[in-house]
Amino acid sequence: MSEPIIQTQGLGKTYGTQRALDNVTVSVPPGTIGLLGPNGAGKTTFLKCLLNLEMPTTGTAQVLGVSITAQNRESRERVGYGPERDCHIPGMAGCEYVTYCGQLSGMSFHAARQRAHEMLDLVGMGQERYRSIDTYSTGMRQRAKLAQALVHDPKLIILDEPTNGLDPSGREHILRLIGSLWKEHGISVIVSSHLLHDVERICDRVLIIANGRIVEHASMAELQKRRKRVVELSPAGEVTRYEAALRASGHAVEHLSNGRLRVETQEEDVGWLLQIMSQHGLPPADIFASPDSLHGLFLQALAKSNQPVEAADV
Numbered sequence: 685m686s687e688p689i690i691q692t693q694g695l696g697k698t699y700g701t702q703r704a705l706d707n708v709t710v711s712v713p714p715g716t717i718g719l720l721g722p723n724g725a726g727k728t729t730f731l732k733c734l735l736n737l738e739m740p741t742t743g744t745a746q747v748l749g750v751s752i753t754a755q756n757r758e759s760r761e762r763v764g765y766g767p768e769r770d771c772h773i774p775g776m777a778g779c780e781y782v783t784y785c786g787q788l789s790g791m792s793f794h795a796a797r798q799r800a801h802e803m804l805d806l807v808g809m810g811q812e813r814y815r816s817i818d819t820y821s822t823g824m825r826q827r828a829k830l831a832q833a834l835v836h837d838p839k840l841i842i843l844d845e846p847t848n849g850l851d852p853s854g855r856e857h858i859l860r861l862i863g864s865l866w867k868e869h870g871i872s873v874i875v876s877s878h879l880l881h882d883v884e885r886i887c888d889r890v891l892i893i894a895n896g897r898i899v900e901h902a903s904m905a906e907l908q909k910r911r912k913r914v915v916e917l918s919p920a921g922e923v924t925r926y927e928a929a930l931r932a933s934g935h936a937v938e939h940l941s942n943g944r945l946r947v948e949t950q951e952e953d954v955g956w957l958l959q960i961m962s963q964h965g966l967p968p969a970d971i972f973a974s975p976d977s978l979h980g981l982f983l984q985a986l987a988k989s990n991q992p993v994e995a996a997d998v
């Protein structure tokens with residue numbers, strides 16, 4: 685198995701009396717990793733501790749095998765960061781800013797300038813790169829932020845809400861790009877997001893954090909295996925007969941207030957349901973099958989942690 689990109693042992697962070705991170709021990713292999721959790725769960729604190737931007741109160745951690753408290757240039761050269769908030773320098777043009785970030789990470793001016801233009805091309809930024817970032821739209825700022833995270837050719841980039849404020853086509857472009865970084869360039873990505881669908885699309889591994897603790901850490905493949913689909917059945921009449929038939933074949937059935945019957949299954953299709961209906965001579969009914977994937981697992985993980993979830997979090 686490859687070297688973990690992140691390893692933590694009992695990592696904790698307290699602000700005054702607020703425990704933002706609580707005894708986190710985790711080992712994360714390379715790839716595209718989604719960091720999920722509701723507001724205030726501790727995602728940003730976790731990332732900032734890994735980046736040595738916050739000093740943990742307890743525990744230790746290594747990023748790409750290097751202790752986070754070792755203030756060495758090497759770790760800055762190998763890790764890129766796109767923070768949630770704007771981080772540009774007022775008055776600087778996009779290309780000047782990305783070049784400057786490359787220099788801060790140890791590149792010469794000429795190498796940084798060349799690479800800045802390549803990265804601005806990659807994120808889909810055109811001639812706007814010569815304008816002051818102060819005049820940029822939210823989408824353009826997000827692109828500039830991603831370009832600066834990549835400018836020094838890091839082995840790992842850490843992105844906090846990288847698609848915030850992007851319109852659908854901009855979001856699609858950036859998501860595809862982030863999704864390709866590991867597969868095509870060997871750059872691991874840790875992406876913190878509220879958008880479960882985005883994470884599900886581009887990540888091969890998920891960490892869920894709640895109340896400062898990791899409550900789930902699994903590959904997408906493992907999650908797929910655990911995934912349950914929800915099937916709802918809307919019979920035209922004789923609901924009790926459908927219910928009895930489903931129960932007789934060993935299914936737990938929930939009777940919903942809208943008259944539908946709800947069943948959980950691990951089957952990909954509804955052939956099993958059609959078979960039961962046919963065996964019991966039941967007339968056709970409307971069937972609604974929904975893939976209850978990451979969304980359901982997210983809620984289950986949070987329920988275990990007792991962290992309340994706001995509608996906006998899912």
Ligand SMILES: Nc1ncnc2c1ncn2[C@@H]1O[C@H](COP(=O)(O)OP(=O)(O)OP(=O)(O)O)[C@@H](O)[C@H]1O
Binds near residue numbers: 700702722723727728
């Ligand atoms: N500098 C700080 N001083 C005091 N409390 C803080 C500070 N930074 C974070 N916190 C608190 O620590 C907890 C975790 O915050 P954090 O920003 O890490 O959560 P998050 O999961 O990134 O949230 P969001 O999704 O809303 O950005 C919250 O209760 C927050 O209010």
